[in-house]
Every structure is written in structure tokens, then in C-alpha cells.
Amino acid sequence: MDDSQILSAFTDLSPDARGKRVAPRPVAPPLFDACKVGVVMRAVLWVEALVAVGSLFVATGWADWLLYTALTSAAALPATGLWLLAACGCKRWLARLPGWLQQAAGIAMGALAGLAGGALRGLATPFGAVPWLACACAGALVAAALVFALVLRAKGRLPAETAARLSELQARIRPHFLFNTLNSAIALVREDPARAELVLEDLSDLFRHALADQGEAVTLDKEVAIARAYLEIEQVRFGDRLQVEWSIDPEAAKARVPPLLLQPLVENAVKHGVEPSATGAQVKVSTRRRSGVVVIKVTNTVPAGQGRPGHGIAQDNVRERLRLLHDVQAQFRTALKDGIYQVRMEVPV
CATH class of the missing domain: 3.30.565.10 (Histidine kinase-like ATPase, C-terminal domain)
Known part of the structure; x- marks a missing residue:
């Protein structure tokens, strides 16, 4: 033949x-699934831990640390919730994409969620300039870490x-x-x-x-x-x-x-x-x-x-x-x- x-x-x-x-x-x-309760809890705890540790770099005392942590959490947690809602709502659509595009979409949604968090931070401190680029990069970086962890968790079940x-x-x-x-x-x-x-x-x-x-x-x-x-x-x-x-x-x-x-x-x-x-x-x-x-x-x-x-x-x-x-x-x-x-x-x- x-x-x-x-x-x-x-x-x-x-x-x-x-x-x-x-x-x-x-x-x-999908390569990663953000709709599960366990994933939501881990994502919130992970972001809150990052906020708490990051606040240590600028705080001069415990009172300052609590203030910075509270202000940053007021922006970071809603942004995290927004990312989780977007990733969960787009789950069926994401499943139709190749694996690398799914990850890229998750990171892009993280950047958008970071911008939303920056906007919330700007409302809380109206007289300060909002570092939009830093907010977008921080959102993308946190989303990349979450996506990577979820992908590893999914691959752990493959065998x-x-x-x-x-x-x-x-x-x-x-x-x-x-x-x-x-x-x-x-x-x-x-x-x-x-x-x-x-x-x-x-x-x-x-x-x-x-x-x-x-x-x-x-x-x-x-x-x-x-x-x-x-x-x-x-x-x-x-x-x-x-x-x-x-x-x-x-x-x-x-x-x-x-x-x-x-x-x-x-x-x-x-x-x-x-x-x-x-x-x-x-x-x-x-x-x-x-x-x-x-x-x-x-x-x-x-x-x-x-x-x-x-x-x-x-x-x-x-x-x-x-x-x-x-x-x-x-x-x-x-x-x-x-x-x-x-x-x-x-x-x-």
C-alpha cells in the first residue's frame, strides 16, 4: 500500500x-478547574498569605502591619474572587483551548483582576496614585502561581x-x-x-x-x-x-x-x-x-x-x-x- x-x-x-x-x-x-470549594479556599488563603508577608516590608510596627494588611486585603481579596468567578464561568470555554492557551487565558484574567484590585485600592486611598502596571503584573503573577499549582494538582491525578x-x-x-x-x-x-x-x-x-x-x-x-x-x-x-x-x-x-x-x-x-x-x-x-x-x-x-x-x-x-x-x-x-x-x-x- x-x-x-x-x-x-x-x-x-x-x-x-x-x-x-x-x-x-x-x-x-479543563486543564485547571477553579469551581471547586477547595480551590477557592486555597486561593484565598494563598493570596492573604502573600498580602500579610508583603505588608511586613513596609510596616514599621504591628499597628502599621495590620493597617497595610487590611487595606491591601480590601483590594486583593475581591480581585481574587473576581478571578475565581471568571475562571469558573469560562471553564467550558477554556476546556476547548489547547493547554498553553488555557494557562495564558488564566494569567490574562489575573492581570485584569489585578487592575480591578488597583481600582478598589484607589477608591480606598483617593489621594494616592495607583500603580496600575504593578497591579496588573502582581495579578498576573499571582494568577500564574495559582494556575501552575492547579495544573500540577490535576497532573498528579493522571497516573x-x-x-x-x-x-x-x-x-x-x-x-x-x-x-x-x-x-x-x-x-x-x-x-x-x-x-x-x-x-x-x-x-x-x-x-x-x-x-x-x-x-x-x-x-x-x-x-x-x-x-x-x-x-x-x-x-x-x-x-x-x-x-x-x-x-x-x-x-x-x-x-x-x-x-x-x-x-x-x-x-x-x-x-x-x-x-x-x-x-x-x-x-x-x-x-x-x-x-x-x-x-x-x-x-x-x-x-x-x-x-x-x-x-x-x-x-x-x-x-x-x-x-x-x-x-x-x-x-x-x-x-x-x-x-x-x-x-x-x-x-x-
Whole structure:
């Protein structure tokens, strides 16, 4: 399968080839959430602590310290409340933005809240000049600290959530696939007992791999082996309708990837490429080492008139686990062009 022409088409595809739109994918949660009571309490305590410590630099005694703290709190706390209200009210909108834009928006709202606090301070001391630039910078700095803390708190929950999603993904080796495989093996028992035995061995290897505790990473060659076992089982069911092509680079074998990386992707290729087509489809799995990265591609032909199928749940799962393992060094992209659908991943060596 010549899939080189697809490289210029990588994009997130929402409309299908007929101009219709697929069902909307669920919106991801925001990078930071300012609507929770615990977040509000921590933000207020953090700002009040900064005000109290900052007042120590200008106070000459306890009375002065209390006065400065009270005056500054009268401006800082309403500004903090304004930032919390804005961040909470815009939560759904922020969730649609990339992560860096969410953080930038949170800091920008902090600068605006700082200006609002400066205005309140100006009302409390009408005869003094308001340092607007300082107020904006202070609001942005405090907001940046709050956003950073909330992002770290959210990331702290990712390992547990990702482990739960991995368990869910392991359970996605569907019962009807097990039944279909067993039926295929039963049909071969009399005609080709040796092949029936190989099918059952492949099935055993697949489930052993899927149900085992693999840790956070495995080598790419193990993922290729389990994808081979899966496609060999499906080959028995679909026969000539499933045409599989492998292009495996031995130098890429030791790249570290999350467990169950390839199996759900080749399963998608079979489900959305082979099953709906009366004539079948081609599936190609390729790996190649290029300098300091390994490029992994799963490509399949799709029936005419069919756009991007499904909701992308398995792909989102793989994408998130790639990012958790390799952070910004990993890439995950999809494209559909001229009846060829491809998932392309990059991982560091």
C-alpha cells in the first residue's frame, strides 16, 4: 500500500467524506478547574498569605502591619474572587483551548483582576496614585502561581486515571471477538487441526498479554508481536478480505511505548476498514527509526463514501498514554486522504 501521499493531510477530521459530521467527541476537562470549594479556599488563603508577608516590608510596627494588611486585603481579596468567578464561568470555554492557551487565558484574567484590585485600592486611598502596571503584573503573577499549582494538582491525578483507562482498554478485547475466534477454531478442527491449534495459541498469547500487568512501558517489538497475533486471528475470520502488509524496522524494536499501543489501532483498522467492506481492505503496519525518533504507522483503506468512523475513544486513550510516557517528545496524528486512513505516531528512541 502506497501511503506516502497521506503525509500532507494530517489534521483532526470532523466532517466525513460525504460532508456529514460525525457525532461530536466529548470535550476534555479543563486543564485547571477553579469551581471547586477547595480551590477557592486555597486561593484565598494563598493570596492573604502573600498580602500579610508583603505588608511586613513596609510596616514599621504591628499597628502599621495590620493597617497595610487590611487595606491591601480590601483590594486583593475581591480581585481574587473576581478571578475565581471568571475562571469558573469560562471553564467550558477554556476546556476547548489547547493547554498553553488555557494557562495564558488564566494569567490574562489575573492581570485584569489585578487592575480591578488597583481600582478598589484607589477608591480606598483617593489621594494616592495607583500603580496600575504593578497591579496588573502582581495579578498576573499571582494568577500564574495559582494556575501552575492547579495544573500540577490535576497532573498528579493522571497516573491513577490513566491506569483506570488502561484497564478499560484491556477490557475492550470484546467478548464477541472471543466467540468469533473460538468459532473459527472450531470450524478448522476437522479441516485443518494444525491451523486451529495455531489460532487458539494466538488467542492465548493475546489474552495473556492483554490481562498481564505490563507496567508503564514495553518494547515496540512486543507490541508488534501481539498485533501480529491479533491480525493472524482475524485473517482466519476474514480470509482474503483482510490483506495485511508489514514493514518493520529492526532498529526500532527497542523503543519504549505504552502497553496495548498497537492492538486497539489495528482492531480499529479491521473494524472500520474490513468489516463494512464487501471486498475487504488493506491494513499496513510499519515502523521506522529516523535519527532520534521511531515513526509508527497503522494504515488501512476505507470503503468508498465512509469518512472517519467512531468517536475516537481508543485513539484518545493511546494518545494520552503516549503523552504521559513521553510528554512533548511523543506525537500522535491521524489523516484520511483518498480512501486511506492513517494513524502516525512518533516516540523517542
